[in-house]
Amino acid sequence: MNTQKLIHYATLAPSGHNTQPWKFSVNENVIHIYPDFSRCLPVVDPDDHALYISLGCALENLIIAAGQIGHKSIVDYFPKDEKEECIRVTLNENGNDDVEDIYRAITVRQSNRSMYNGKEIPDDDVQKLRDANVYDTVNINIFKTNDKDIEPIIEFVKEANRIQFNDKRFVQELISWMRFSKKEMRNRKDGLTAEVMGFPFVPRWLGRIIIKTFVKPEREASKCEKQIRSSSIMMLFIGKKNDKKHWMDIGRSFERVALTATSLGIAHAHINMPCEVVSIREKLARHIGVTENEEPLLLIRFGYAKKLPRSPRRPMKEIMKPL
Ligand SMILES: Cc1cc2nc3c(=O)[nH]c(=O)nc-3n(C[C@H](O)[C@H](O)[C@H](O)COP(=O)(O)O)c2cc1C
Incomplete structure (x- = not known):
């Protein structure tokens, strides 16, 4: 079972300010998803509801990807017999979900903040x-x-x-979650990059001035x-x-x-x-x-809108938790 691939698909989920507030561990056919509170947003999300919404998005990607490769997932929310708060996903062999279209969409989905073209959805x-x-x-x-x-x-x-x-x-x-330069984007692989926000890449000091000067209520x-x-x-x-x-x-x-x-x-x-x-x-x-x-x-x-550059994601080694 390719659990690394399933976790990779989970990490392609959206998260508030692209904080990616998750950790994972794998034990045979069981994958744990943990909230990573070091990546919370105390001002915009003081009760952490957006953090848990993000975890839900990651969980759904994981389950869809598992379904596509023939696994049925059993989900336990915050099981009491675990040492830490987590979501436990047990993968069984007998799934055959018809999820081809949404499975394929996982690697393509993006938050698109541009102006749309006004066309009506049928x-x-x-x-x-x-x-x-x-x-x-x-x-x-x-x-x-x-x-x-x-x-x-x-x-x-x-x-x-x-x-x-x-x-x-x-x-x-x-x-603090904006990544103004290419260097910041490459080093951090999280947050809101200049290009997804519709700005050119600039040094951080200039980015801060641009935001404070031009971003007005x-x-x-x-x-x-x-x-x-x-x-x-x-x-x-x-x-x-x-x-x-x-x-x-x-x-x-x-x-x-x-x-x-x-x-x-x-x-x-x-x-x-x-x-x-x-x-x-x-x-x-x-x-x-x-x-x-x-x-x-x-x-x-x-x-409807043209596609934008994609948001970065942190590599596997940064999101795996030792058992
Ligand atoms: C719970 C939640 C809240 C979000 N809130 C906002 C928001 O207020 N404004 C915004 O532009 N994007 C918001 N986003 C989108 C994220 O910024 C986006 O998912 C993240 O930057 C990763 O980009 P991607 O979705 O293109 O992969 C939110 C996403 C989630 C899951």
Whole structure:
């Protein structure tokens, strides 16, 4: 069994600021996934929900890749008989999942932050994206960008964006995960590289000046609005409870939707600010009318765009944990 390949596929998952907050270990047919809290984001993600969503994305990639090579996965969330908090995946021999399309999409999927071309996603494909959420612990709301229902969502995005970019700690944390030069990108193999953010590579000192001079709250808010209007739909992922297991399930569900989109030639990107700022998340929750335990935690736009350069990933030796 090629467990190294399965773990490699897991690491191609998205993660907040590309922190890659995971470690893995392998013992015969059992793979453990551990949260790596040294890579958490205390300002933008103080309760670590985004960290667990990222782990859910990695878990889903691993399971899809295992299914493709004939293994059925049994997942134990945070088993009590393990020394450390982890997710335990036991691979059995008898799987034969029909996952070819989404499996192939794992190595191609990317967060695409560019302006999209405004083309509408056909209803059949919107339905395929909706159907890709196979987990009953997660609800999905879809907003079409040519529908009037999008307007309050855009206002929540702009309001949250202004709050974030007026917060020095948020900007500091963001800058700490930006990789401005090629050298930084090559050395760290994590974070947000200049090219995926749409900037040229520059030395770090210059990058910091550019961010502080040109990235202003109002400008960012109106850029987000344009990005949304250039997209076809937005999808809001809502956990039916607000706990670690449901956060992971949101990640699993989102990853399946993102891979399905990729397989259909549809681009996606996070427009996650209204889920990150608690006061706006509460307003958003009231606006869409969720029940007491439900929590809207991911907001994604979908549409059509040219591919961008890929985000780096750390090598296997940095993410494997000795048993
Ligand atoms: C939980 C979560 C939250 C994210 N939030 C944002 C966000 O607010 N803005 C953004 O541009 N990208 C966001 N991303 C996308 C990551 O930055 C992206 O996955 C990472 O940089 C790796 O790039 P890739 O998805 O192209 O592999 C988020 C991803 C995850 C999993």
